[in-house]
Amino acid sequence: xxxxxxxxxxxxxxxxxxxxxxxxxxxxxxxxxxxxxxxxxxxxxxxxxxxxxxxxxxxxxxxxxxxxxxxxxxxxxxxxxxxxxxxxxxxxxxxxxxxxxxxxxxxxxxxxxxxxxxxxxxxxxxxxxxxxxxxxxxxxxxxxxxxxxxxxxxxxxxxxxxxxxxxxxxxxxxxxxxxxxx
Amino acid sequence: xxxxxxxxxxxxxxxxxxxxxxxxxxxxxxxxxxxxxxxxxxxxxxxxxxxxxxxxxxxxxxxxxxxxxxxxxxxxxxxxxx
Numbered sequence: 001x002x003x004x005x006x007x008x009x010x011x012x013x014x015x016x017x018x019x020x021x022x023x024x025x026x027x028x029x030x031x032x033x034x035x036x037x038x039x040x041x042x043x044x045x046x047x048x049x050x051x052x053x054x055x056x057x058x059x060x061x062x063x064x065x066x067x068x069x070x071x072x073x074x075x076x077x078x079x080x081x082x083x084x085x086x087x088x089x090x091x092x093x094x095x096x097x098x099x100x101x102x103x104x105x106x107x108x109x110x111x112x113x114x115x116x117x118x119x120x121x122x123x124x125x126x127x128x129x130x131x132x133x134x135x136x137x138x139x140x141x142x143x144x145x146x147x148x149x150x151x152x153x154x155x156x157x158x159x160x161x162x163x164x165x166x167x168x169x170x171x172x173x174x175x176x177x178x179x180x181x182x
Numbered sequence: 183x184x185x186x187x188x189x190x191x192x193x194x195x196x197x198x199x200x201x202x203x204x205x206x207x208x209x210x211x212x213x214x215x216x217x218x219x220x221x222x223x224x225x226x227x228x229x230x231x232x233x234x235x236x237x238x239x240x241x242x243x244x245x246x247x248x249x250x251x252x253x254x255x256x257x258x259x260x261x262x263x264x
Contacts, residue, residue, distance in 0.1 A: 033192075033195075033196050033251065034201075034249055034250055034251045035250075036244070036248035036249045036250070038248055043247050043248060044201055044202055044244065044247050044248070044249060045202070046200070046211065046251060047199070047200055047201070048196050048198065048199060049198040049199070049200060049216065049218055050198075050200045050208050050218050050233045051218055051220045051229075051231050093224045127250075131250060131251065132248070174202070175206070178202045178206045181206055181207055182200065182201070182202060
């Protein structure tokens with residue numbers, strides 16, 4: 001991406017801009033064959049088949065997040081993206097889900113932010129690639145944890161999703177309805 | 183006459199490829215319908231999903247939306263047989 005400096009003014013409106021993420025769609029990186037984008041915003045996904053995007057509806061307790069932290073390594077920008085969310089309780093279905101998603105080599109997650117933003121973790125746009133995208137430099141994977149915790153707290157399943165890339169995760173205009181239809 | 187089509191070689195790699203059309207419906211890019219039986223989960227019953235083959239209008243919109251797997255080609259007009 002070429003160097004450019006453009007003005008930003010976040011004081012024009014008094015929107016609350018609630019933080020956090022409220023739900024996410026997941027698939028394997030290999031489930032996506034192409035990404036359409038307009039000026040860096042993803043406007044379409046092409047999948048190897050239908051029904052591969054899975055909706056994760058986690059606890060709405062203001063603990064879910066998706067953070068992207070930039071760092072300089074020998075003048076090169078590196079971005080580490082980390083998402084965290086949890087599901088209350090521990091069930092056989094949760095254990096199966098945790099074991100299966102933990103086996104995935106590289107995942108893609110479309111996170112819906114509380115303020116309405118939609119960010120795709122796990123890919124980078126690349127116009128030179130056949131499908132217009134590549135996976136993140138350090139693969140994006142899910143690390144599950146199952147916690148009983150103590151009687152003062154909830155037992156729960158936690159997912160940590162982490163990967164590193166050369167650019168920040170792209171946003172998308174794809175709606176929930178479109179993602180479910182895919 | 184200009185037509186939009188899938189680039190060569192991709193159909194073999196991805197024989198059940200789908201995407202979203204202008205109206206937000208899943209459409210197949212393979213030239214035929216894609217039918218997938220999805221197994222049930224603890225929160226949903228088994229379902230069958232059908233992605234209809236994309237029409238030429240669908241393909242044009244998807245192409246103009248920046249899909250890199252499609253291309254525009256010249257197709258000769260059929261001539262009337264005398």
